[in-house]
Amino acid sequence: MDWKKELVVNDEHYTYFDLPSITAAYQKDITAYPYSIRVLIESLARHEEIADLENLVNFNAKNPTGVVPFRPSRVVLQDFTGVPAVVDLAAMRDAVVKLDGDPRIINPEIPVTLVVDHSVQVDCAGTKESLSYNTEKEFERNHERYQFLKWAQQAFDNFEVVPPETGIIHQVNLEYLSDVILKNEKNILFPDSLEGTDSHTTMINGLGVLGWGVGGIEAEAAILGEASYFPTPEVIGVELTGSLSPGATATDLALYLTELLRNEKVVGKFVEYFGSGYKTLSLSDRATIANMAPEYGATCGFCPIDEETLAYLRLTGRTEEQVQLVAAYAKQNRLFYDGTETPEYTRVIHLDLSTVQSSIAGPKRPQDRILLAEVADNFATSLTNVNGPKGFGLNEKELTRQEKIAGTNTALETGDLALAAITSCTNTSNPSVMVAAGLLAKKAVDLGMQVPATIKTSLAPGSKIVTQYLEKGHLLEPLAELGFDIVGYGCTTCIGNSGPLAEEIETTLKESDLVVSAVLSGNRNFEGRIHPLIKANYLASPPLVIAYALAGSIKKDLTKEAIAVVNGKEIYLKDLWPTQEELATYINEFLEPADFQKAYENVYQSNERWNQIETSEGDCYDWDDASTYIANPPFFENLGAAIDDTESLKNLQVLAKFGDTVTTDHISPAGNISLQSPAGNYLKEHGLAYKDFNSFGSRRGNHEVMMRGTFGNIRIQNQLTPETTGGYTKLATTGEELSIYDAAMRYQQEKIGTIILAGKDYGMGSSRDWAAKGTNLLGVKAVLAESYERIHRSNLVMMGVIPFEYLLGQTADSLGLTGQERYSFVFPEEPAINQLIDVIAVGDTEIHFQVKLRFDSVADISYWKNQGILPLVIHKKMQKEQV
Template identity: 50%
Template sequence: MTVTVGHDSQKTRKTLSAGGQTVSYYSIPAAEAAGLGEFSKLPASLKVVLENMLRFEDGKTVKVDDIKAFSDWAKLGGKNPIEIAYRPARVLMQDFTGVPAVVDLAAMRDGIAGLGGDVQKINPLNPVDLVIDHSVMIDEFGSPRAFQANVEREYERNIERYVFLKWGQKAFNNFRVVPPGTGICHQVNLEYLAQTVWTDTDQNGDVVAYPDTLVGTDSHTTMVNGLAVLGWGVGGIEAEAAMLGQPVSMLIPEVVGFKLTGKMMEGTTATDLVLKVVQMLRKHGVVNKFVEFYGEGLDHLPLADRATIANMAPEYGATCGFFPIDGETLRYLRNTGREESRIALVEAYAKANGMWRGADYSPVYTSTLELDMGEIVPAISGPKRPQDYTPLNLAARSFYKTVAEYRGMDVSLAANEMADQGGGVIAPPKDARKTAAVEGKDYTIRDGSVVIAAITSCTNTSNPYVMIGAGLVARKARALGLKAKPWVKTSLAPGSQVVGEYLNAAGLQEDLDAVGFNLVGYGCTTCIGNSGPLGDPAISKAINDNDLVATAVLSGNRNFEGRISPDVRANYLASPPLVVAYALAGDVNIDLTKDPIATGKDGKPVYLKDIWPTNQEVAELVEATVTRKAFQEKYADVFKGDEKWQAVETTDSQTYDWPASSTYIQNPPYFRGMSKTPGVISDIKGARILAILGDMITTDHISPAGSFKPTTPAGQYLTERQVAARDFNSYGARRGNHEVMMRGTFANIRIKNEMLDGVEGGYTKGPDGQQTSIFDASMAHQAAGTPLVIFGGVEYGAGSSRDWAAKGTALLGVKAVVAESFERIHRSNLVGMGVIPFEFTEGMTRKSLNLTGNETVEITGLAGDLKPLSLVPCTITYADGTKKTISIKCRIDTAIEIEYVENGGVLHYVLRNLAAS
């Protein structure tokens, strides 16, 4: 591929020889020598962005003053929020978010043809890799045939989507598809796609080296930050714009330095460390900021552990969680099969451009935190947020509080009024927990019974230390005669085939099989909601008939309400070894640090210490089995796929022939009847409220990814089209069909609309004031020509970089979302779909306004010369006719975003520009 670079008016382009090649690069020291400022004290993460400015400096999109602003950033103590145009090197997608992105590109080809343009102008200008990793569901588990059975069902369910993706691979330039069964996109990125330093030829035929950067349509794109690759998650809308050559508009971010000291103690894992980091950074407040890790502790932190911490940047709220290049970076590149010439270039480039973490690395940060890794203890997080950090010895007690609160019981009794009820739990005299019989079984389950134990998700399955650790726990448990409890649905879903290779090489897969953790697939499963039905319908019935608070323990990064399984209310994040331990125990009511887990075959109690491996045992097996050869062999032909993928047939057409009968892929309405000229931003008048939502409303609440029932609007739509309930698949898999997705917007089973009293699920008041589904209410309001608004609390739109959370909002006729604060990606996505985000000011909230949903809303000050971040008036008219006017901040943050909204969204903006060029 040919990379386009700027004019280089400041002559910062130099040459560098390394690994048997000479390359050109854009030199930060040369920028200093040219008098552009002092850059040596910038954090490495920000130097990556600065290099991007040097390379694309053209006097128009990137000016010399943009470069100088980075020097001012350091002088001003790590703050200088100047708008810049940033161009990542590539784009990464997974299929849940990638399918709708490719649908949009296909629709844009139709749209540009309608405007009289050339369909070939709709092509990625930057390399795009899409990894099919989110479609495998756990229908079969706990048996040797689980993997094959799940793969077969995956192809049965998703063949329409796979035909479409194969068409996209043929029709679009710079677009590659990694077939199903390869692994999770972030792990494939870390182990194979990422290069740390990227190279391309420029328009003059010279090889140019520059930092590997990307945006991804999944929030956990940040995992590759552990390899010193700057990347973060964006919505599919923003990713599509980046693919088509549109720069990412951003403000120069603040950078929070997180100093790590000491080293991990015996018995602790990277998961324990990252859960503590999440808690600390959430408390510190890092939304819209970079986080960079530094300090002597990095000398003792393997790259797999760094990737675990970087992965969960969305959970601590940061744009990224970056680790600079050092010797460990080079070691990992070598061990995972990268070319020696590339490794030599990475070292030479990092040292030449001031991006190497040496002993004297001490940049300027906006603010700092510090953590001694020697203080880390085993922990889990839950029951519904990743930042709900709980030391393992307090986990049972914490769960009891969760149950008591759910049952409406008083948990504030003084210590002398409480009795030890056994199992390590201090409980009031009246136990809040309920027990239920399971029909046809010889066991009972209760509040706290673990019904799902899943080794899943990119966070941990990329890390051989915790995966080997889980295998060793299984080996020791097997030797003592232990198995997972019969009510636990167990699963092992590695993030890449390399993991399967080293587990087999170590002989640990046999041990995992023996205790119930058979391979179920290579991909994102339980963490995304693809957990499938519980092990037995009788278990699900017992839970729902008795309103039990059943639990899931997973080695994932997300545990939001309603995400993991509709049968599970409490979800806990834990390391893979602890997932195995909890499966053996079958209950979160016990204190794993001191209570017996189970009884061994000799009749004696077995404790966690009896089956927990030493750090040395783990390290020795990792050294012996995680080899360069394994990575080279498994990634030798990564795009080929198995026989099933090779058998998928598609057309060679440059535009997509949208099958009318498809319930997976439909032509979206965004570009139909689009004019050649943009519109204007208008005031919002006579709007009604569609929903009033609380704090920490996630994109899972707004646009769930998991399963749905025939009684839902989406289920009714599919049933009307003769789709059987067993073939509904999931919302995530249906994202190529806007008809399903708009019906699924705000349809999370745990969402609570404060317009209704205590009702869970996607309901609201219709125009007649009666309770109805949010979809039906929206359709009625839109038919009457009534605009809609939503009110929310703090951290609105937290979680996944889910563009359908914004697309669905727009298609439901919502013109504005007013909240106390927004998470970064969702705010950007709303703007990208032409929905305006607003924030309350002066301490005002939805509660202080006493909103009931019967009000009408008017937001003025938008028409005319609207400026980014303007304060505008919002007038609430109550049911009794009284009015209240407040000031709200328009969260259209940059000048280019004003243009996006004027055009109806970022894709409309890009399409009009391409059609006119």
């Protein structure tokens, strides 16, 4: 069918696939479809995937069926997850050469942009030298990784690298990379869409662009021209009414929605915002709530294109021609939201924005929102709550415990802040909260307030734009006066790159095990993520980060108690909080398009230090066997060998048994590398001193380091070793307690396959491919869980690890499974989607039960048959070359 129509904009003739015509061909009305579904329909029509198009056009909002192949227009990578993805591409080229093929057949088929933003650490903070020192250390530590990326930049077509010191990937994407509406070489217009190797890729949804985070493995497949398959989603409409009250920030709204939508169980669903209140939100506010989609569990938090979208494109320096093109196409092709029509949603959730109150979230999860007035009491309660997501399992005396700081006359008390950081894409992209932080700091400095010296403070702007408007408004100076000097342009503390605390503080915390706190303007606060010695971590808006830093303790009620007393005068939060008028004045005066144009001028070549890095050339990478950063992974060693999963799923021993909410932060190694750990031992054996270990994130291109850190989080709790916290297990064959890595190697030596048992929401959190890659390399054949996070389930399948799910109402406990049994799965030679599989667990008794095979699409079965998605791609590319 020919659904193409012509559109003329500024005397330029374009063609496009007309959505009303497409849906009318199936006797459907375009107005019934959510805007996010309209984007998918256009993509299927443009790629001529007619069978899938017919299924989606017959979308039943109340009961969606079938699967959708998603072919994004482009892929964005950050360097932590991007480096291993590019390592795999390089390894695939080597694999093709071994098969006598042309290595260049492994090449991006769509535009790929990698933004280096995850490598900078806060080694130095609280001084004007912080930025230069941290940047120098970043380049020093990551030289091998950056050499490799420079090679990739010249070796692959369609591949660009945004160098360090530019900004966080999502803000760069929002401010510069996305054109919202794209055109190809045939002058066909279509909506921008993307996949990214960071969960918070969803931030781009705020711009009316459909995209979400995927694992590196799935991103590699998209890069190489493979579709990404997912079940046709339910679309949950969130109708916003009213407007935010004075004093309520976009952060407060994001935390409110995270709690609300988690409770509404939107995991794996699309969320789409609309309503009269939607029109009151700035685009930066929309980006803030879209950013948090992984925290509320949704695949995306879509914000349709409207007049505010166009205003933001103008503000950020996009050309007027592009703005007019976006407006013309979106309006003509019914992708423009004007409030006159309400699509059919699976269900609608209502939120009056005026009910949103100031809050923070913690101490261990982003969905655990606490009203500001209740924070102190909540912290006290968390100390004595059972050890878990909302508690520490301590006694009441802990609340007032003090410990003298080593070598000083100062004491730390339970609840005292050890770290305060303005960090992460969620908030450092939003002028309203960043200016609010600057204004609050200015008032605090004018009143003579100071932050206690025991608190590590830092400011990591989302991009240089933030620096420009804070500097023009004379707000950088007061921030620095309070210790919030700029430490770098990257994710820093939010991803665990918080760097060391003062030596005497770390010594005290190690010796005392005191529960101190951190407050950060991030989106993640899972256990062990922010800093291994800080147990209570809270998410807050940037101005509240500063307020808590000034107060010095999470136990202080900022709504009632004085933050501090200066020269006998009590100073309260209300004395510092900026008014809406002050915020508007600053933003209108100091934020303009020229700033964005200047910041992104010549962005790919603007970093001289990056430009000076020398690297090898050629189609294939010259691997350095001595490198502890970049190594050729073993994923293709048995390429072409027959699979034996029907036999390998017999007599599996449990490597670990977990409860609910085991995140990818628990599974995939992140943050600092401990001296006394399998990964630390590996680096020591290779001659590295502890100071040169760097972080797990920076070493994601070396499988030897990463597999040793898998399941190694210091807070993970394996039920096989209930008395020991951390990455340990009990070896079934001898009863020894070993690290999970060492136990996995012993099982492999004894040719015993292993399985992971888990509870609900297994693999929630960041889209870390190493959570699946590491599981694979440890020899795990299958995972049996109550439920999965979407990305991690997909990644397991793509790495050849089979995900099984307990039947509804059943759990390990209800079935009487202890983890001491051996498990055998009656696995068919030709498995089917969501097939029921018989299982026999043999321990003291024999337990028979059924589980669901979580192959969710035909593609999943194909991946399994080919030993994973990357071997599948190689097979297809080789066949195409030989034709």
